[in-house]
Amino acid sequence: MTQPPPEAPAPALEVRGLHKRYGRHSVLHDIDLAVAPGEVYALTGPNGAGKSTLIRTVTGLAFPTSGTVRLCGRDVHVDGPRARAALGAVVEAPARFHPEFTGTQNLRMHAGLAAMAPGAERVDAGRIREVLALLELTRMADRRVGEYSLGQRQRLGVASAILARPRVLILDEPTSGLDALGIGLIHRIVTDLAAEGCAVLLSTHHLREIATYAHRVGILTGGRLVDTVDLRARQAAYRFRVSDPAGAAEWLRRLPFVSGVGTRTPYALAHLGDEARVPDALAHLGQGGFRVLEAAPDHFDLYEYYRERVEVAV
Numbered sequence: 001m002t003q004p005p006p007e008a009p010a011p012a013l014e015v016r017g018l019h020k021r022y023g024r025h026s027v028l029h030d031i032d033l034a035v036a037p038g039e040v041y042a043l044t045g046p047n048g049a050g051k052s053t054l055i056r057t058v059t060g061l062a063f064p065t066s067g068t069v070r071l072c073g074r075d076v077h078v079d080g081p082r083a084r085a086a087l088g089a090v091v092e093a094p095a096r097f098h099p100e101f102t103g104t105q106n107l108r109m110h111a112g113l114a115a116m117a118p119g120a121e122r123v124d125a126g127r128i129r130e131v132l133a134l135l136e137l138t139r140m141a142d143r144r145v146g147e148y149s150l151g152q153r154q155r156l157g158v159a160s161a162i163l164a165r166p167r168v169l170i171l172d173e174p175t176s177g178l179d180a181l182g183i184g185l186i187h188r189i190v191t192d193l194a195a196e197g198c199a200v201l202l203s204t205h206h207l208r209e210i211a212t213y214a215h216r217v218g219i220l221t222g223g224r225l226v227d228t229v230d231l232r233a234r235q236a237a238y239r240f241r242v243s244d245p246a247g248a249a250e251w252l253r254r255l256p257f258v259s260g261v262g263t264r265t266p267y268a269l270a271h272l273g274d275e276a277r278v279p280d281a282l283a284h285l286g287q288g289g290f291r292v293l294e295a296a297p298d299h300f301d302l303y304e305y306y307r308e309r310v311e312v313a314v
């Protein structure tokens, strides 16, 4: 007897039909997105696209005009304290701390507040030391936060977000203000948390760096999620430079071994499954009357893709 296919894990974060208006001005339109446990979802888009508004609404800090947000199955706007027990977030960069208290004291206060949530994980002094070390802040642990640099405060924000071992982590521009090593540190922490099963939603303008570790990238322009790029599926594509990329892509779609097609002017893109299929694809294009000027493996450039997508959308 054949086994049923394994079911995709239930999303840890689920946004359905989200609209948000400020007065008569619509800021978010009909947003649907879901992030699975272990997945890193990056949200990007031009200034004013609505990223921060979406993140504030998803964390429960702002209310939607309509639509729902669920964290681990609980509606964040109906069952807030329980839903947020699963959540760690930095929604303002840098996160707000009491400048007259030390990093350790601030984290202790955050731990105390987090512990009030029903079902929340308890955080002890050892865990506070652990996250400070993880964020390379041990040396600053007993210094007043007022003496921290911007990047150090930014890292303390991430430390407080991961303190209670969240199942959903939401970070608004976590790497802004960080130096190159700090950016690498945040990448490693996010990647490790995702590997442990945490669902991560973050916003960023740094496309080339996010392409190295996000699983999916959502492009938001004018309050609409105009595209979601599955970076894993983008691996192993082939590109064909032709005068009619859209026509060639549709023609390539007819091949049984092609699992997906797309365009990035002047290229038609196709997922061939195996490089050995390239001669078959070229022969097929020839039969269709498409003159191929270049054929090469396609190293997906998220920045170029984004530029084209956003230029078309505006």
Ligand SMILES: Nc1ncnc2c1ncn2[C@@H]1O[C@H](COP(=O)(O)OP(=O)(O)OP(=O)(O)O)[C@@H](O)[C@H]1O
Binding pocket: 022, 027, 045, 046, 047, 048, 049, 050, 051, 052, 053, 054
């Ligand atoms: N409290 C508010 N009242 C009215 N309009 C608002 C409010 N907050 C945000 N907006 C508007 O919502 C739109 C989206 O803003 P938002 O800050 O979410 O964009 P963003 O994508 O995060 O931008 P950036 O990349 O510059 O951080 C903008 O047009 C902004 O003016």
